[in-house]
Amino acid sequence: MIPLYEIKNLIHKYGEKVALKIDNLTISDRGVTALLGPNGAGKSTLLRLLALVEKPTQGQIYLRGEPVGPFCKAFRKVTLLPQQPYLLKRSVFENIAYGLKIRGKKKNLRQKVCEVLSWVGLDPDQFLHRPWYALSGGEAQRVALASRLVLQPEVLLLDEPTASVDAKSAQLIKEAVTKAVSLWGTSLIIATHDWAWINEIADRTLYLIKGHVLPSEMSNLIFGPWTVNGRFWEKRFRDGQRLLLEPPPSKDMDIALISSSSVEIFGNPKPVHDQNLLSFWVTRLNLKTKSGQILVTFSLEDVSFTLEFSKEKFSSYGFVPGKKVWLSFPKKASAWL
Amino acid sequence: MGYITEGIIKAFELLISRDAETYSAILTTLKVSTYAMTASLALGIPLGFFLGFLDFRGKKLLRTIVNTLLAFPTVLIGLLVYALLSQRGPLGQYGLLFTLPGVAIGQTILALPIVIALTATAVESLDRQLRITLLALGANRYQLLCTCIWEARYGILTAAVTAYGRVLTEVGISLMVGGNIKWHTRTITTAIALETSKGEFAMGIALGLVLLLIAFVVNFSLMYLRQRS
Numbered sequence: 278m279i280p281l282y283e284i285k286n287l288i289h290k291y292g293e294k295v296a297l298k299i300d301n302l303t304i305s306d307r308g309v310t311a312l313l314g315p316n317g318a319g320k321s322t323l324l325r326l327l328a329l330v331e332k333p334t335q336g337q338i339y340l341r342g343e344p345v346g347p348f349c350k351a352f353r354k355v356t357l358l359p360q361q362p363y364l365l366k367r368s369v370f371e372n373i374a375y376g377l378k379i380r381g382k383k384k385n386l387r388q389k390v391c392e393v394l395s396w397v398g399l400d401p402d403q404f405l406h407r408p409w410y411a412l413s414g415g416e417a418q419r420v421a422l423a424s425r426l427v428l429q430p431e432v433l434l435l436d437e438p439t440a441s442v443d444a445k446s447a448q449l450i451k452e453a454v455t456k457a458v459s460l461w462g463t464s465l466i467i468a469t470h471d472w473a474w475i476n477e478i479a480d481r482t483l484y485l486i487k488g489h490v491l492p493s494e495m496s497n498l499i500f501g502p503w504t505v506n507g508r509f510w511e512k513r514f515r516d517g518q519r520l521l522l523e524p525p526p527s528k529d530m531d532i533a534l535i536s537s538s539s540v541e542i543f544g545n546p547k548p549v550h551d552q553n554l555l556s557f558w559v560t561r562l563n564l565k566t567k568s569g570q571i572l573v574t575f576s577l578e579d580v581s582f583t584l585e586f587s588k589e590k591f592s593s594y595g596f597v598p599g600k601k602v603w604l605s606f607p608k609k610a611s612a613w614l
Numbered sequence: 615m616g617y618i619t620e621g622i623i624k625a626f627e628l629l630i631s632r633d634a635e636t637y638s639a640i641l642t643t644l645k646v647s648t649y650a651m652t653a654s655l656a657l658g659i660p661l662g663f664f665l666g667f668l669d670f671r672g673k674k675l676l677r678t679i680v681n682t683l684l685a686f687p688t689v690l691i692g693l694l695v696y697a698l699l700s701q702r703g704p705l706g707q708y709g710l711l712f713t714l715p716g717v718a719i720g721q722t723i724l725a726l727p728i729v730i731a732l733t734a735t736a737v738e739s740l741d742r743q744l745r746i747t748l749l750a751l752g753a754n755r756y757q758l759l760c761t762c763i764w765e766a767r768y769g770i771l772t773a774a775v776t777a778y779g780r781v782l783t784e785v786g787i788s789l790m791v792g793g794n795i796k797w798h799t800r801t802i803t804t805a806i807a808l809e810t811s812k813g814e815f816a817m818g819i820a821l822g823l824v825l826l827l828i829a830f831v832v833n834f835s836l837m838y839l840r841q842r843s
Contacts, residue, residue, distance in 0.1 A: 330749035353752040363743035366765055375761075376751040424751065 279342045281306040281432065281464050282327060287336030289322055289488075296322045297488045299336075304466065304483075306341070309458065311475045312468040313496075314485035320468040321360065323485065324434045327466060328357030340432075353380065354431040358438055362421030364409040369394070372409065373424045380428075393423040396456060398449035415446030422450055426457050433457060435467040439474070447471075476563045476572065486532065487614045497540070497582040499533040499610075509608065514578050518555050525613035533610035537584050542594065543603040552605045557582070559600045575604060617815060624816030625823060636820055638797050639805040646714045646788070646801060647781045650721030654729050654781075655774055657722075662733025662773070663763060677734070683727035688720075692790030695720040699791065712793040717801075720787035725777035732776060736769020737762065775836045782828060 280303040289297040297319045304310050304327075312320045325331045326338060329345055329352045337344050345351050356376075365372050373390045377383065391401040397419035404416070412420060418438065425433060435454065439447035451474055457463045458478075469475060475482070484491040486498065499520065503510040509521040522533050546554065557575035564571055571591045574583045582604060586594070596602075628636045665676065697703050699711040699719070710716035744765055748758050763770065785803040792799030794808060802821045809818040 325746065328750055330746050347749060348754060352749075356752070357746070357750040359743060359746055359750070361743060363741050363747040365744075365747075365761070379751070379753055379757045421747075428752070 278306070280304060281341060283339040283342070285337050285339070287326070287333050287338065289326060289331070290334045295488055297326070297333075299323075299490050302483075302490050305481065307462060307464055308480035309465045309467065309478045311479035311482045312466065312485060313470075313475070313482055314468075318485040319488040320485050321436050322488075323490075324357055324436050324466065324468060325359075327432075328355050328434050330357060353428075355434065356425045356428055356430040356432070357434040358422055358425050358436065360436040360438075360440060362418060364412070364417055364420060366409055368405070368409070369399075369407050369412070369420050370405045372420055373427050376424060376428045389427055390423075393427045393453075394420075396426060396453045397423045398446075398453075399423070415442040418442050419446060419449060419453075422453060426453060429457075429461050430463055432464045432466065435465070435469070437469055438467070439469065439471055472561075472563060477566045479565075480567060489614060491534065497535040497537060499535065499580050501531045503531065512580075514555075518577070520553050520555060520580075521608050522553075523609045525610070527613070530613035532614040534612040534614065535582065535606050536611035537582075539606050539611060540582060540584060541605040542584075543605065544594075546603050547605075549605045552607055554603055554605045556601055557604050559596050559598050559602060562596065562598060575602060618819075621815030621819045625820035628817060628820040629823070633817075633820075635796070636805075636817055639800050639802050639821055640824055642714065642799065643782065643801040643803075646717045646721065646792075646799075647778065649715065649718035650725055650781050651774070651778055653718065653722040654725035654777055658726050658729025658773070658777075659733050659763070659770060662730040662770075663737050663759070663766075665730060666734035666737030667762065677731075680727050680731045680734070684731055686724065686727065688724060688784045688786030689790065690786075691720050691723050692787040695723065695787065695791050711791065712795060712799060714792070714799060717788050717792040717799060720791045721781045721784065724784060724787060725781050728777040728780060729773050732773030733766070733770050736766040736773065739769065740766055772836060775832055779829060779832045779836075782832070783825065 282302075282304040284299050284302040286301075287297065287299045288295060312323065314320055322331075326333055329338075329340075329347050329349065332346050339345065340351050340355070343351060365375060367375075370387070370390055373393060374386050377386060377389065391405065394401045394404060399416065399419055404412075404420075409417075418441070422438065433454070438450050438454070442450065454465065454467075455478065458465050465478075467475075467479075484496045499512065499522070501512065503512055505511070505524075506519075506521065508523070510524045512520040512522075514520070525531070525533070543554075546556070555577055557577045559573060560576040560581070561574035562571060563574075565585075570585050570587060572583055572585055573591070573596050574581055594602075665673070665680070695716065696711065698705045699708070699716050700706055701711075710719065740762060744762065745758070748761055753761060783803060785807055788794070788799070788801045788804045789807065792801065792804065794800050794804040800808075802825050806818045806821050806825075809815070809821075
């Protein structure tokens with residue numbers, strides 16, 4: 278099956294700074310893909326490239342097998358809602374109708390605009406002719422979303438759509454997006470920190486860090502500061518525990534990646550050979566609605582490991598938030614960034 | 615003081631009685647400034663847009679040159695255009711000296727840097743998200759250009775109004791290139807200069823009042839547009 282997106286040998290720079298470097302990545306068609314990662318990881322850059330509003334400095338993006346870029350044939354199939362959406366200096370109606378008008382789709386314009394306005398929880402009678410400056414932040418975000426939904430896009434890219442709005446607006450945005458996905462089969466790619474929502478709707482997850490896409494298996498990160506202890510790099514915790522890792526191959530690397538499959542869990546401290554053994558707290562439990570798997574987050578100060586368990590395995594461990602467990606993992610990181 | 619009061623009273627008489635010479639100067643001013651503004655907007659808006667929108671080598675230098683031209687003295691423009699249009703000049707064959715199109719060329723040179731610089735500033739001050747939004751909504755290159763100009767419309771109108779104010783009130787170009795010919799190239803400002811030198815204050819004051827009225831309308835529009843933007 279042809280993937281929705283395929284990225285090959287992509288490098289994107291802003292000036293001299295490399296914002297994104299992806300050797301090979303495929304994103305499956307249909308369903309929901311979540312982009313996770315800390316601020317500055319490159320999520321917004323990746324979304325802009327996938328939305329074809331920017332051209333990569335190097336490399337090629339393929340949409341359903343076709344090489345694509347800004348102003349190409351396929352570029353109207355994709356739309357992006359940026360984190361800080363911009364409303365045109367016009368009325369709500371004109372903002373939502375803009376995309377349809379430039380496509381020459383002027384039939385039943387008012388009806389289509391009113392429909393998507395009600396999808397995002399805004400009463401057309403009240404909002405249709407309201408000017409751009411008379412909207413609150415949450416209302417502006419919802420109008421911006423409506424202006425994308427009215428296009429019935431094949432691919433909808435959302436950059437932190439609920440980050441700067443209140444709970445009510447966030448809920449309405451989520452409902453409208455879910456409706457578009459189920460009604461039109463729109464492929465959704467979304468960058469968000471809303472874990473609960475991601476676990477509810479995401480079919481797959483991509484982790485980004487320092488401009489690199491990591492496999493979900495490698496999503497356990499250990500940030501510095503590091504001190505040198507003999508032939509190891511050491512991270513000390515306030516409770517006296519120490520974590521040792523073999524140094525990275527390059528000096529500009531300082532984030533260690535630990536593969537989930539290399540982590541072992543114990544209820545009590547147990548002697549281990551040539552491994553790290555540290556006590557963590559269970560801090561978060563999340564159910565992945567679609568797969569039924571349970572995500573358990575273990576935290577030790579600023580280090581968090583998230584591991585996935587089947588219901589049976591989860592029950593056998595008896596994890597509850599606040600439970601102390603012991604995690605063992607090798608002194609050689611799976612990778613460094 | 616008596617002659618000033620007398621001049622003001624006579625000025626109103628001239629305006630109310632629709633004095634032909636006074637109205638000829640007003641009409642000539644409106645005509646020549648319209649030519650100049652049409653040309654400067656047609657050239658200046660696209661140039662200003664590209665100067666503000668695009669990034670290219672030498673942009674800063676070009677911007678500095680345009681900003682320097684904002685202070686171009688009208689007598690110097692008058693001198694240059696006179697030299698170009700005179701019989702000995704490269705454009706002498708077209709017989710534009712002491713004609714309204716000749717004055718309009720000079721006034722276009724005066725207005726053009728204002729339109730370019732203020733349009734570029736208006737476009738530069740557009741939110742970076744606008745471009746991303748328009749592309750995300752599927753705008754092609756032409757639609758992108760038109761919508762960006764429309765979004766910067768208040769700034770561009772401010773540029774036009776500012777340039778119009780400058781063109782309307784200049785005297786150096788009209789005097790040198792137009793020659794202040796009665797019924798032909800005499801504008802409000804050149805008429806005021808001439809009448810004052812003759813000691814005829816009434817027509818000078820009458821024309822001054824009209825100029826003030828036009829300047830008020832122009833500035834009121836500017837204030838309104840600034841508030842809107």
